Each structure stands twice: as structure tokens, then as C-alpha cells.
Amino acid sequence: FAKGDPAKGKSLSATCSACHGADGNSSNPEWPKLAGQGEGYLAKQLNDYRSGARVNAVMSAQAGLIASDEDVEHLAAYFASQKTTAGAGDKDKVEEGRLIYKGGKVSAKITACAACHGPTGVGNDAAKFPRLAGQHTTYLLAQLKAFRSGERANDAGKMMRNIASKMSDTDMDAIVEYVSGL
Numbered sequence: 413f414a415k416g417d418p419a420k421g422k423s424l425s426a427t428c429s430a431c432h433g434a435d436g437n438s439s440n441p442e443w444p445k446l447a448g449q450g451e452g453y454l455a456k457q458l459n460d461y462r463s464g465a466r467v468n469a470v471m472s473a474q475a476g477l478i479a480s481d482e483d484v485e486h487l488a489a490y491f492a493s494q495k496t497t498a499g500a501g502d503k504d505k506v507e508e509g510r511l512i513y514k515g516g517k518v519s520a521k522i523t524a525c526a527a528c529h530g531p532t533g534v535g536n537d538a539a540k541f542p543r544l545a546g547q548h549t550t551y552l553l554a555q556l557k558a559f560r561s562g563e564r565a566n567d568a569g570k571m572m573r574n575i576a577s578k579m580s581d582t583d584m585d586a587i588v589e590y591v592s593g594l
């Protein structure tokens with residue numbers, strides 16, 4: 413996937429940078445890092461905000477201001493081309509997080525996250541599976557809870573809603589610590 417022009421995306425990114433950081437590494441942990449995220453995944457999220465498939469007060473408004481489908485591709489290409497900074501999580505802190513990420517949790521019927529998000533958390537953009545490595549723990553936890561409550565419902569085939577519905581708060585706390593530290 414490489415549709416957009418990163419240079420054009422950079423020239424469009426000034427308003428985004430206020431929250432997501434000039435290089436896509438946000439400082440506020442409630443705002444996701446976009447740096448190093450898959451281009452196809454980023455474009456899908458922007459289009460989901462534009463169509464209303466994903467709803468967030470701030471981002472629905474922001475995405476609505478993007479002038480064209482081409483500009484979506486350029487913005488996605490720019491942030492995808494940036495390098496993710498290290499996350500705040502500690503992958504060695506919570507063993508339970510590593511176990512669930514790598515092997516799932518059979519007793520709760522949670523499948524391994526690594527199957528889709530990759531053994532090192534970098535995702536698989538051909539399938540639009542997002543990168544999780546280095547992402548803010550606060551943002552990751554908010555998304556898992558939003559999938560669990562159904563507030564976020566833009567995952568094709570309910571892949572994430574099904575998994576999150578089987579996770580306890582303790583499972584989520586452990587996993588986000590692990591993946592943010594990858």
C-alpha cells in the first residue's frame with residue numbers, strides 16, 4: 413500500500429500536528445501516535461471518521477475538514493513514513509500481558525493478539541491490522557474499552573469487539589503495558 417505522497421501530506425498536516433505531534437509522535441497520551449502506523453490503516457481510520465463509521469467528537473470534526481480522498485491518502489502516507497518513538501509501557505513489567513499477547517488466554521477464549529498485530533507489534537498493513545508497538549498505554553486502553561462497550565464499531569467482522577468482550581480490566585491493563593513497551 414503506497415498511494416499517497418508523504419511530502420504533500422506533510423504540507424497538509426499543520427492542524428494535525430497540534431495534537432499528534434509534528435512527526436506524528438503525540439505528547440498527550442490520550443492522542444494516538446500516528447508515526448510509523450500503517451498507511452492503509454491510517455487512511456481507513458480517516459475515511460471511517462469521515463463516513464461516521466468511527467465516531468469521536470474531535471476527530472470526526474477534524475476528518476470532516478479534509479478536502480478530498482487524495483488528501484486522506486497524502487496525510488496517511490506522511491504519518492506512516494515517520495518513525496515511532498518508544499512507548500511508555502514496560503514489556504517486562506507484566507508477564508501476564510506477554511502471555512496473552514503471544515498465546516492468548518484459553519480459559520477466556522481470547523485469541524493471541526500476535527496472530528494479527530504481529531509478534532513484535534508492528535501490525536500487518538496489507539490486512540490493515542494496526543501497529544500497537546510504542547503506542548500510548550492510555551490510548552490503547554481507551555480503544556480496548558471502546559471496542560468492549562461497542563462504542564467503537566468500525567472493525568470489520570467484529571474482530572476486535574469479539575476479543576475485547578472477553579477481556580477483563582486486569583487483562584487489558586497487562587496487555588497495554590506489554591505492547592506499548594514493544
Ligand code: HEM
Nearest residue numbers: 427428430431442443444454457458467468470471474487
Ligand atoms: C485519532 C489523524 C487532527 C486528536 C486519530 C486517528 C487518526 C488521526 C488516523 C486514528 C488513529 C488510530 O486509530 O490509531 C489525524 C489527522 C489530523 C488529526 C490526519 C489532521 C487532519 C487531530 C487534532 C486533534 C486530534 C487537531 C486534537 C484536537 C485525536 C484524538 C484521537 C485521534 C483524541 C483518538 C480518537 C478516538 O478515540 O477515536 N487522528 N488527526 N487529531 N486524533 Fe487525530
Ligand code: HEM
Nearest residue numbers: 523524525527528540541542552555556566567571572587
Ligand atoms: C485494532 C488490540 C487481537 C485485528 C486494535 C486496536 C487495539 C487492538 C488497541 C486499536 C488500535 C488503534 O486504534 O490504533 C488488540 C489486542 C489483541 C488483539 C490487545 C489481543 C487480545 C486482534 C486479533 C485480530 C485483530 C486476533 C485479528 C483477528 C484488529 C483489527 C484492528 C484492530 C483489524 C483495526 C480495526 C479497525 O479497522 O478499526 N487491536 N488486538 N486484533 N485489531 Fe486488534
